[in-house]
Amino acid sequence: xxxxxxxRLKEHILEYKENIDMHILVIxxxxxxxxxxxxHDEFNFNxxxxxTAIDWLDKKQERFEIVYHLRNLDENFMIRxxxxxxxxxxxxxxxxxxxxxxxxxxxxYDMFGIIFKNHPNLERILMWESFxxxxxxxxxxxxxxxxxxxxx
Amino acid sequence: xxxxxxxENYVELNVGPQHPATHxxxxxxxxxxxxxxxKAKCKIGYLHRGTEKLGEEKxxxxxxxxxxxxxxxxxxxxxxxxVRAVEKLLGIENKIPKRAEYLRVILAELSRIASHxxxxxxxxxxxxxxxxxxxxxxxxxxxxxxxxxxxxxxxxNTFFRFGGVAxxxxxxxxxxxxxxxxxFEKKVWSELMDLVAENPxxxxxxxxxxxIPKELAINLSLTGPLLRASGIxxxxxxxxxxxxxxxxxxxxxxxxxxxxxDRFLVRMEEMRQSARIIKQAIERIPDxxxxxxxYKIVPPPKKIVYSQIEYLIHHFKIxxxxxLVPEGEAYASVEGPKGEIGFYIVSDGSSKPxxxxxxPPSFINLxxxxxxxxxxxxxxxxxxIGTIDIVLGEVDR
Numbered sequence: 001x002x003x004x005x006x007x008r009l010k011e012h013i014l015e016y017k018e019n020i021d022m023h024i025l026v027i028x029x030x031x032x033x034x035x036x037x038x039x040h041d042e043f044n045f046n047x048x049x050x051x052t053a054i055d056w057l058d059k060k061q062e063r064f065e066i067v068y069h070l071r072n073l074d075e076n077f078m079i080r081x082x083x084x085x086x087x088x089x090x091x092x093x094x095x096x097x098x099x100x101x102x103x104x105x106x107x108x109y110d111m112f113g114i115i116f117k118n119h120p121n122l123e124r125i126l127m128w129e130s131f132x133x134x135x136x137x138x139x140x141x142x143x144x145x146x147x148x149x150x151x152x
Numbered sequence: 153x154x155x156x157x158x159x160e161n162y163v164e165l166n167v168g169p170q171h172p173a174t175h176x177x178x179x180x181x182x183x184x185x186x187x188x189x190x191k192a193k194c195k196i197g198y199l200h201r202g203t204e205k206l207g208e209e210k211x212x213x214x215x216x217x218x219x220x221x222x223x224x225x226x227x228x229x230x231x232x233x234x235v236r237a238v239e240k241l242l243g244i245e246n247k248i249p250k251r252a253e254y255l256r257v258i259l260a261e262l263s264r265i266a267s268h269x270x271x272x273x274x275x276x277x278x279x280x281x282x283x284x285x286x287x288x289x290x291x292x293x294x295x296x297x298x299x300x301x302x303x304x305x306x307x308x309n310t311f312f313r314f315g316g317v318a319x320x321x322x323x324x325x326x327x328x329x330x331x332x333x334x335x336f337e338k339k340v341w342s343e344l345m346d347l348v349a350e351n352p353x354x355x356x357x358x359x360x361x362x363x364i365p366k367e368l369a370i371n372l373s374l375t376g377p378l379l380r381a382s383g384i385x386x387x388x389x390x391x392x393x394x395x396x397x398x399x400x401x402x403x404x405x406x407x408x409x410x411x412x413x414d415r416f417l418v419r420m421e422e423m424r425q426s427a428r429i430i431k432q433a434i435e436r437i438p439d440x441x442x443x444x445x446x447y448k449i450v451p452p453p454k455k456i457v458y459s460q461i462e463y464l465i466h467h468f469k470i471x472x473x474x475x476l477v478p479e480g481e482a483y484a485s486v487e488g489p490k491g492e493i494g495f496y497i498v499s500d501g502s503s504k505p506x507x508x509x510x511x512p513p514s515f516i517n518l519x520x521x522x523x524x525x526x527x528x529x530x531x532x533x534x535x536x537i538g539t540i541d542i543v544l545g546e547v548d549r
Contacts, residue, residue, distance in 0.1 A: 021240055021482045046370050050483075050511040054498055067496070069483060069511075073370065073384070076391045080483070100373030103519050111204070126197040126548060135205055142202075142209055 001077060005043055009035055024080045032083050033092040040097050045070040051104040053112045057138040063087045064114055093119040111136035162190060169198050173278045173534045176544030189533060192525035194518060199548035207508025211474030212238055220308040222510060223546040226267035228259045229488035231312035236394065237484035237495035238314050241477050247444055252316035253396045254437040258329060259311060261426040266295045267489035268419045275538030276348055279357045284347045291340055298329055315450050316443035330434045337427040345420060358412040362524045362536045365410060372523065373516050376491025377422065381407035381415040388487040400432045412539040449475050474503035490514050490541060510549060514542040
């Protein structure tokens with residue numbers, strides 16, 4: 001299966017890796033939506049298992065890496081799709097393909113400040129609305145003093 | 153509950169965060185048309201403790217105790233997923249002693265039963281069946297006694313270690329567990345079923361309520377009993393068997409309609425199947441070690457620490473700095489009682505994770521509440537919260 005995926009998506013894939021747990025596809029950020037859609041429609045990756053981000057700060061050229069874990073339920077096949085964006089860039093929301101991505105994208109926005117384009121309701125989910133900063137960024141220090149919300 | 157009216161036609165009603173039926177600090181803002189729910193909006197984060205951020209600050213051993221505090225009704229399942237992720241990164245996942253794997257399975261299944269007892273018990277209590285709750289909690293008490301005997305703690309056991317489990321079980325413990333599981337499977341389970349399963353009031357309140365169609369369940373990334381009650385036979389223990397699950401004989405129950413009643417039946421049947429797994433595991437458990445002897449990862453036994461300098465150094469290194477994990481990333485998940493609990497860990501080669509991501513089943517499953525609540529009455533809403541079976545410790549992390 002992985003060979004077919006690689007062949008079908010070869011113009012979008014920047015890097016392919018066979019990791020200790022599953023196959024990893026690193027794709028171009030502008031083709032994210034079409035890659036996910038192809039995986040969903042043609043390769044039957046019908047479940048989004050997890051969606052998260054990694055902040056590399058200055059360790060990598062592009063600061064944020066967004067990681068999608070997809071699963072083909074019929075064949076129990078998992079794949080990890082990654083794409084990178086810079087701090088001031090936005091990324092397409094995949095809520096039109098997976099409704100389950102809704103809260104996960106809100107969480108990534110809340111924790112990393114990554115904006116998802118065309119998300120139906122992109123607002124903070126775990127932190128309160130008047131909270132400043134994004135806690136999971138590497139430049140947000142754990143001992144940062146924050147002011148608590150007043151009657152929200 | 154306070155009532156705020158915004159629109160002339162609709163009433164906005166705030167449920168929680170201190171409502172007894174929200175099982176913690178869940179707050180939901182309902183928009184009502186008379187008694188009917190038009191829209192439900194969850195407000196979460198009241199129990200947010202920043203576990204993922206803490207994961208980047210603590211070493212791998214220190215993080216183990218925080219995983220217990222996610223889904224605190226089934227701490228051993230969380231331990232299980234976390235140690236598996238780290239073992240994958242360390243490359244020792246196939247070297248775990250057999251006896252340890254069997255103990256892990258026994259403990260994980262015990263905690264699954266304990267968690268389902270709370271899940272179903274409080275759910276049926278919310279909709280009026282008080283007796284079931286009392287009888288089920290008596291069994292949970294027995295499980296907690298067993299867990300206390302092996303790990304020293306009733307909740308938040310932290311009994312798993314990288315490379316095995318903390319200690320072998322005390323003498324006679326396995327026999328006690330077997331006796332309990334046997335009684336539960338043969339006698340107690342059917343008694344519990346008799347209390348509610350055919351009760352007309354209970355059926356009236358649950359059949360046809362909160363139906364999640366198959367496609368929606370998959371698209372919403374639901375896992376665990378919610379997915380299976382919608383008729384999809386997916387269980388990580390069967391589909392991608394981890395640990396020693398492939399050696400056991402058990403059924404994966406599925407529902408037909410995906411309504412609240414089906415989810416009740418699926419959870420009930422899962423408890424019985426768990427008891428079966430426990431019995432099989434105890435019958436087949438081999439003798440031997442319960443922890444690997446790689447002293448770069450596992451603290452060496454005290455006896456040799458006090459007598460040999462090399463082991464003293466290992467001990468000191470592990471206790472002060474922790475162990476180093478090779479650079480890389482790994483995702484590992486187990487079938488927890490609420491669904492697929494997974495850990496995605498990115499290591500930069502140091503003794504602390506670079507990124508510590510938890511895939512929280514309760515958080516993802518809770519999304520279904522906003523989808524299925526519209527169209528129901530407020531009274532049914534309480535049944536819906538119960539049937540999704542969330543733990544706020546894991547939703548908010």
